[in-house]
Amino acid sequence: MKWEGRRASRNVEDRRASGGMPLGGRGLGLGTVAVALVLGWVLGINPLTLLGMLDGGMGAPQEVPSSAPPADDTMAQFVAVVLADTEDTWQELFARSGATYREPRLVLFRGSTPTACGQGQAAMGPFYCPADERVYIDLSFYETLKHKLGAPGDFAQAYVIAHEVGHHVQKLLGLTEKVHSMRSRLSQAEYNALSVRLELQADCFSGVWAHHADRARQLLEQGDIEEALNAAAQIGDDNLQRRAGGTVVPESFTHGTGEQRVAWFRRGLESGSFQQCNTFEVRAP
Template sequence: MRWKGRRGSGNVEDRRSFRTAGRSMRFPMPRGKTTRRGGGIGLGGIVVVLLISWVTGVNPLTLLGLDQGQSYDSGPQQSSTTATSPRSDETAKFVSVVLADTENTWNDLLAQNGMTYPEPKLVLFSDAVRSACGQASSAVGPFYCSQDSKIYIDLTFYRQLANQLQAPGDFAQAYVLAHEVGHHLQNVLGVLPEFHKARRGMSERDANALSVRVELQADCFAGIWAHFAAQQQGFVEDGDIEEALNAASRIGDDTLQKQARGYVVPESFNHGTSEQRVRWFREGFKSGRIQACDTFSTDRL
């Protein structure tokens, strides 16, 4: 991607210069194939955590028992840096540019449908963070909190994306962010509130099946953003879309479960298979239409 020199978003909060107050969760990152003591997670376990967390931007903290619907006082978390001015490192600049481009896309598309697009905030953090959905460590991976309309990311995740999940490249990184923005769009359109309401009365298996549809729609929305990004002269380069497709393939439920366990449990899927994730990203990329991302009315995902 040729992103340098492009507009960055004003909706970035850089909280990396401090640690959250109070007790924080700890999921030690593995080194090599060792297993950490005291409930730490080995390589296979962390892959599963990464799968169940960053791709569940709907509200991943539910999976860790932290979805309490509580708001946390952000007073102790005030940074010495300006809240809307990300640090001048390359990755922070990059995600700011990508976020700005998603803002352009969704502002334009929603305006065409007579709607306004309340832009999400992107929170950069290190190690641990508090959101309106609860407190999380960086091992949770990028996530979207529908209760404060913010996307949270520890930028070190991108090293894990490239090395552990074997999905390198700047457009793979952009896809991750665009997927989380897709969850924000679902919140704006009313999809997430309906999902949260519906799953309360469902069995775990049925809730997982509905979650797959939510996640695949977010992938499709990410594809729509890529559709319009590719139309901009000098922005998307050869091979970029393939990077996104590779990332979508690498984080399918079947692929990661097989990597972590050696076998798959289809009834536990709640994000979609690799083939499904690739196909719905392609659908959004090919069509550029929100209507093409109706994952809830089709029998074949």
């Protein structure tokens, strides 16, 4: 991926110097965090929601010291450049539709950090919080992606960021709130199915970004697309459940199979149109 020497976003907050933050006012222990992560996987519930409930409600996040990432931090600068490229792409696409794109912020943290959606944990992987319009990532996830999930490469890493930015696009389009408003009227399995469609759409949006980033700025190098497709496959619910040594339980899926994630990323990549990413109007995503 040709990223060196390109514009870096100013919307990056570096909280890593503050270290791991306490889990809310009373302080949730690591055992509680582990329970929330397991329950979230089994029940298909966002672990952030469970942690917020276990800690007595989410509430406003604590004030956390942050700064711009240092210029000599290669990985942090890479993230800032990818974020900037998503900004350029989505600003243009929104403008074509007569709308204004509101840029998200991206938070680098280490271990844990408070968010407007509850306490964020590195164990959850990168995530987007619609309540504060921020993408959160502990950069150690990239080591996990490479060494434990079998998805190396800088464009695999870029895909992860673009996917989370895709959730921000959903927030701006009103799709996130529409799905979440249906939570109380659906069974857990039905809501999981909607969550899968939301996640697959974010994959499609990340493909749309890759399409325009390459056409406008010749970002891609040989092998980059294969890296992204491999990453999408490896983090499919079915493959993650198999890797964990458990039984594959489709009713618990919240992100989709590896095959589905690959297909929707490819659809966005080949079409370059976010109108082609309507996962909610197909019979089986």
